[in-house]
Amino acid sequence: MRNRFLLPAALVAFVVALGLLSFAGHQTPARAQATTSVPTPSVPTPSVPTPSVPTPSVPTPPVPAALSSVGRPLFVNNCSSCHGLNAQGTDRGPNLVGLGAATVDFWVSTGRMPLAYPGAQAVRKPVLFSRTQQLSIVSYVTSLGAGGPGIPALNQQAADQSNGNDMFGLNCAGCHVITGTGDALANSAFAPSLYQASPTQIAEAIRTGPGNMPRFGPGTLTDKDVNDIVRYVTYLQHPANPGGAGLGHVGPVTEGFLAIVVGLGVLILAAYWIGIRAGATT
Numbered sequence: 001m002r003n004r005f006l007l008p009a010a011l012v013a014f015v016v017a018l019g020l021l022s023f024a025g026h027q028t029p030a031r032a033q034a035t036t037s038v039p040t041p042s043v044p045t046p047s048v049p050t051p052s053v054p055t056p057s058v059p060t061p062p063v064p065a066a067l068s069s070v071g072r073p074l075f076v077n078n079c080s081s082c083h084g085l086n087a088q089g090t091d092r093g094p095n096l097v098g099l100g101a102a103t104v105d106f107w108v109s110t111g112r113m114p115l116a117y118p119g120a121q122a123v124r125k126p127v128l129f130s131r132t133q134q135l136s137i138v139s140y141v142t143s144l145g146a147g148g149p150g151i152p153a154l155n156q157q158a159a160d161q162s163n164g165n166d167m168f169g170l171n172c173a174g175c176h177v178i179t180g181t182g183d184a185l186a187n188s189a190f191a192p193s194l195y196q197a198s199p200t201q202i203a204e205a206i207r208t209g210p211g212n213m214p215r216f217g218p219g220t221l222t223d224k225d226v227n228d229i230v231r232y233v234t235y236l237q238h239p240a241n242p243g244g245a246g247l248g249h250v251g252p253v254t255e256g257f258l259a260i261v262v263g264l265g266v267l268i269l270a271a272y273w274i275g276i277r278a279g280a281t282t
């Protein structure tokens with residue numbers, strides 16, 4: 001008689017405990033997690049000072065000049081109608097001469113250019129060109145005149161995410177929000193979400209200030225700061241899993257709700273069953 005009780009009771013207790021655990025694990029929403037700078041446990045601080053980690057100086061990888069001849073016909077066919085044959089600008093698009101590789105690369109690699117709807121704020125679109133074609137266009141435009149920042153090189157292994165968090169909070173969160181989701185600005189402009197930008201594009205945006213975004217030069221943010229901010233934004237794009245049962249990551253509220261419903265349901269069933277048993281034995 002006793003043994004028939006034991007197994008189901010243990011099962012019920014187990015399920016309820018699981019439900020409670022998964023609920024407790026989801027009390028901290030992912031958003032709040034992103035704002036608190038939890039030190040990443042996976043990077044242990046070595047007790048011996050590491051001499052080999054250099055300050056990430058951000059050199060500029062040169063865009064191959066030889067690609068310029070490949071880029072010219074691409075530019076003529078896709079860009080010159082607005083920017084002019086020699087990128088000098090027309091009444092449909094601004095001058096591009098002397099803007100630098102980072103600016104051209106940012107606008108082309110994010111699909112903002114060629115522009116589909118002149119007038120509105122340019123948005124990220126599917127990219128028309130292969131990476132080599134993009135660099136060819138960059139090479140052609142920069143061959144027309146020197147100046148402007150080059151495409152930043154990054155060293156994410158040496159990046160300090162905590163400093164990136166601080167720098168992002170100070171310089172970027174005002175427009176893009178501390179979680180990087182983006183926000184509306186004045187005059188129907190908006191700061192886009194940062195979840196789609198590649199590390200290079202993030203650094204390019206910082207150094208060149210596309211559209212309504214301010215440009216952050218080396219006097220405001222050092223190359224190390226840029227490298228650290230990129231690390232922080234990449235972390236926002238792939239936040240650490242807060243744990244608990246998977247449930248397809250439908251969200252903390254839904255998962256907690258499910259835990260309560262299932263847990264309560266099981267408890268009620270158990271109480272009901274115990275009641276029946278009690279009735280049967282007396």
Ligand code: HEC
Pocket residue numbers: 075078079080081082083092093094096099103104105107108113114115116118119120121122137210211
């Ligand atoms: C339909 C017209 C049009 C076409 C085609 C076009 N652009 Fe543009 N481009 C614009 C306009 C307008 C702007 C200004 C947009 C803004 O500031 O939001 C712009 C801005 C840019 C900028 C940023 C300039 C700056 O001052 O920051 C770059 C770089 C650029 N275009 C490159 C290109 C390249 C490369 C192509 C071809 C692949 C191209 N564009 C095709 C109209 C065009």
Ligand code: HEC
Pocket residue numbers: 110112121122123124168171172173174175176185189190191192193194195196197201202203205206210211212213214216229
């Ligand atoms: C004054 C508001 C403002 C601030 C401050 C600002 N941004 Fe922006 N950001 C913008 C706007 C507006 C755009 C869109 C530009 C466009 O396409 O015309 C943008 C675009 C971007 C993009 C391109 C996103 C994409 O997917 O194409 C990145 C990346 C970015 N910002 C990163 C940053 C970082 C990092 C900082 C801090 C160092 C920062 N921004 C600070 C307003 C801002």
